[in-house]
Amino acid sequence: MRWLPCGADAVLIECASIEETSAVRATVTAADLPDVLEVVPGARTVLVVTRPGARVLARVRDLVEGADLDHPPSAEPCLVTLDVHYDGDDLDLVARTAGRSVDEVVELHTGAEYTVAFTGFAPGFAYLTGLPEPLRQPRLVTPRTRVPAGSVGLGGEFTGVYPRSSPGGWRLLGHTTAVLFDTRAERPALLSPGDRVRFRRAG
Template structure:
């Protein structure tokens, strides 16, 4: 783990794994340090932003260094259920790659509980961990130039939902009508790091 200055009032924590990143994020968040104004996780990094003129960054580092990162502090996560119609263009491809039936793909995808590890790529796009092993598949060899908003896909160890129409190379399983990002809402992004997510088939 490396702690790198990121301007005068922030530090970028470089982690060795997604799990370590999640533990650092959970530890700093659980510490509820009054002068830490933002905690932004990435795939292998955590950006900690402190209030100018305070010792927030030093306090955050002390909290992490004193923590048992193998057993990070628990929380009371929000739970979100997303109804999905499993009619994606790549549903059969995912089944063939996994060596299972389409029905089993749906059962696996809906049977798991996912955690929002971090957000990025587009406003409201959440990278969800907890994808069952047979569904962990590579991105498409040729990305699509347009993926419709609400598309539910998977790539590597992640699954997620495209909050708006955009290019993308994830394998598409289906779609949801749930709005993932609304800039006019009090909470624009539906999903935030630490949230728990389940998918429910409505087909």
């Protein structure tokens, strides 16, 4: 684990794995330190931003380095269930690559419970861990210039939903009508780090 200062009031913590990243995020978040303004996880990093002049970064470091990261604190997670129409352009490709039938791919995808590891790429886009091993497949060699909003896909170790139309290289399994990001909502992003997600076959 490396600690990289980001100015006087923030630090970027580089982690060895996505599991360590999640544990660091959970540890700092659970401490609820009043001078910590933001905890922003990435795939292998956690950015901790504190109140200017608070001098709390040393306390954050002591907290993380003294924690049992193999057993991080767990808050009561929000469980979100998304109904999915499994009609994606790459569903057959995913099935062939996995050596499974299309129905088996759907069963694998809907049978797992996922965790929001971090968000990024676009507002409301959540990277979900927990993807079954046969579905961990490479991204497309040539990304699409336009992926419709609500598309459910997978790329590498992650699955997720495109919150709006954008370019993208993930293999598409289907689509959902759920709104992933709404600036008018009290909680604009439907999914936040630490949340649990399940996919349910629609229709």
